[in-house]
Amino acid sequence: MKMTGNHDEADELTQRTFLKVYNNLESFRGDAALSTWIYRIAINIGKNYLRKKKARKFIGLDKIMDLARNDSNINNMNNMKYKLQKAIEKLSPKQNMVVLLRGYQGLPYKKIGAIMGISENSAKVNFSHALNNLEKYLSKMGVNYEDM
Numbered sequence: 001m002k003m004t005g006n007h008d009e010a011d012e013l014t015q016r017t018f019l020k021v022y023n024n025l026e027s028f029r030g031d032a033a034l035s036t037w038i039y040r041i042a043i044n045i046g047k048n049y050l051r052k053k054k055a056r057k058f059i060g061l062d063k064i065m066d067l068a069r070n071d072s073n074i075n076n077m078n079n080m081k082y083k084l085q086k087a088i089e090k091l092s093p094k095q096n097m098v099v100l101l102r103g104y105q106g107l108p109y110k111k112i113g114a115i116m117g118i119s120e121n122s123a124k125v126n127f128s129h130a131l132n133n134l135e136k137y138l139s140k141m142g143v144n145y146e147d148m
Contacts, residue, residue, distance in 0.1 A: 002100050002104045003046045003049075003050065003100060004046070004049070004050075005085065009049070013042070013045055013046055013049055014042075016045050017038070017041055017042040017045050020041050020045065021037075021038055021041055024041075032114055033111075033114075035111075036111060036114045036115055039101075039111075039115040040115050040117075043097060043115060043116070047093065047097075083138060083141050084134075084138070086137075086141070087133075087134050087137035087138050087141070088100075088134065090133070090137050091130050091133055091134070094116070094118075094126055095126050095127075095129055095130035095133065096130070097116060098112060098116070098123055098126040098127045098130055099127065099130045099134075101115065101116075102123075102127050109121075109123040109124050109127070110123075112127075
């Protein structure tokens with residue numbers, strides 16, 4: 001959900017993930033935990049989806065409606081949640097993924113590194129850079145961390 005910002009799209013990607021896991025279960029080597037393997041599949045499916053979606057550059061009615069449903073005041077789309085989501089979208093794909101896995105999923109850096117195919121230290125560094133970038137993006141939008 002945090003990757004797509006849309007419940008229907010998130011449901012579709014979840015179904016794709018579980019179908020791919022089911023269809024490829026025999027190829028699971030056991031080098032890592034099953035959950036790490038599933039996360040890796042989910043991330044790849046999500047990244048592919050976002051890449052295709054970004055290529056279309058189309059903001060549809062469903063996206064506008066999702067924003068309206070998630071906002072307590074339809075006329076005020078500039079609330080904190082919206083600004084934070086916009087700032088997260090500006091992060092590099094790697095930083096975005098680390099923020100999603102650490103900030104929203106609460107995963108440890110070691111597991112994030114395994115999922116993303118990077119070292120634990122690289123996951124920590126990417127998260128730190130992401131936080132710095134988020135602070136810059138949010139300050140440009142007129143948001144201070146004290147406001148959050």
